[in-house]
Amino acid sequence: MLKTRIIQNEPTGAGRSPSIIEVDGLSKDYGSVRAVDRLSFSVSAGTITGFLGANGSGKTTTLRALLGLVAPTEGNCRIDGRRYRDLRRPLSTVGSMLEATTHPARTARNHLAMLAAEAGASRSRVGSLLELVELDAAADRRVGGFSLGMRQRLGLAGALMGDPAVLVLDEPANGLDPEGIRWLREFLRGLAAEGRTILLSSHVLAEVAQTVDDVVVIKAGRLVTQAPLDTLLAAHASHQVRVRTAQPDVLVTALAAAGFTGIAGPDGAVVVTGCPPEQIGRLALEHGLVLSEITDETPSLEDTFLALTTQSEEIR
Amino acid sequence: MITLIHSQVLGLRTLRSTYGVLLGAVAAVLVMVLADLGTNLGVAYVEPVEVREPVMITVGVIVTIIVCLYAASGVAGDYRYGTITQRLLAAPRRSRLLMASLATYTAFAIVVGAAAMGLALAIAQPLVAAEDLTLGLTPVIVVSAIATVPLFAIVGVSIGTICRSQAAAVLVIVGWFPAERLLGLALGDWVAYLPYGLINQLLGLDGATLGRGTAVLCLSGYAAVSALLAAAVLARRDVS
Incomplete structure (x- = not known):
């Protein structure tokens, strides 16, 4: 032993x-x-x-x-x-x-x-x-x-x-x-x-x-x-979700009313920050919106790490 | 210090190259002594100083250089294989590591030198006696020949520590032979005070002009200076 x-x-x-x-x-x-x-x-x-x-x-x-x-x-x-x-x-x-x-x-x-x-x-x-x-x-x-x-x-x-x-x-x-x-x-x-x-x-x-x-x-x-690792991940892991619907303005308004930010892009997609996909789905259902796309674009662990460590200047 | 020496002894015992060196020393003694005495005994070699020359050269020069090269490449090998990192982690006060290496290789050299001398005499004595000649050995002569081995082992450890590269260390040790000859052209009789020149003096070979005491003191000086230089280099070196 x-x-x-x-x-x-x-x-x-x-x-x-x-x-x-x-x-x-x-x-x-x-x-x-x-x-x-x-x-x-x-x-x-x-x-x-x-x-x-x-x-x-x-x-x-x-x-x-x-x-x-x-x-x-x-x-x-x-x-x-x-x-x-x-x-x-x-x-x-x-x-x-x-x-x-x-x-x-x-x-x-x-x-x-x-x-x-x-x-x-x-x-x-x-x-x-x-x-x-x-x-x-x-x-x-x-x-x-x-x-x-x-x-x-x-x-x-x-x-x-x-x-x-x-x-x-x-x-x-x-x-x-x-x-x-x-x-x-x-x-x-x-x-x-x-x-x-x-x-x-x-x-x-x-x-x-x-x-x-x-x-x-x-x-x-x-x-x-x-x-602490948990703190680091929480600080860098805000949800970002891409949503596509026929009525982006209605979705943006609904999100704002729920306290979230949604930005409608020129391609018609709405990029939502800080709101989990499940909650976006519920909001869409409540407002009778049909979603044609909902993609979680939350940074992965590696994205977070790369954002922190990507070299701005090479040492060797 | 004892633990460091113990580790280094284990290190030597657990490498095949150590046994290769021992075999090389035995082979050198067998070939050199048998071949030289077999050819020249009673013909070219009659006087005791001539008769014992093959024994003295085999132990004092050939075995000495083999052990010196082994010590240098063993220490430099720590850098080649990265084992120096572990050694320094165990001995962060680096002078202790160097002292342990010096003690280990010095002891190894004494053992190899004494064994080579014993074997050489065991071969030579019956041949010489059969010709009704004598080696004319005294304890001082025997000890002098054996002493060259550890003195050059110290130089080998120091060169290995300073060079860090096995190839460079071997080049320095082997290359010093012709370098010393060239220096001899400029230095004249003073060449006797250079390291390899001092071996001739210490062994009392034909043409020796210095006393054995002077020779051993000078060689000890070279060994001490090289060890101090190695200690200074090792203390300042980054191991990365």
């Missing part, structure tokens, strides 16, 4: 747990290119936070700065109140999964055995973790022959080696098939239920929408928004 460490979440203020990850005014320049620009956000203890942005928006650089792999040009990052390099037992405090960090000629078991030695964990934990990520059957195969999904699972096992309370995962769903994404979602939810704090990056909101509690969205290295 894996031992787990539970962070005691003590709600503060508006019911939020204290921040365990803090990024404060982080900037990182690579020569003349600014990859991260005065970025500040925090992650509450015991939550799963999605760190979202398009490719090249500075997510990986931020995570690497958080983990002490990249030196910030300005600002600082702290985990549990300390810089990563000042953590007494880093692998037991923060588990991380970044891009490929395994030697292809080494077996999964040997790779984890090395990590166990570094984390001061027992060899028995290697077997437990291989079982947990469902790689026990492939434990003695060389990692070079692993599929991307298997490597991701091995990476997750490695991140958990020190039984950390905080996990930092860079694009853990990258390259996974739908079944793999479902497995990952359930796996992360299980970890969160144990009280761990998880910060995971992604460039696809839909991949993580069913997993995360909060989101931090960045664009061109700058913070766009940080909010």
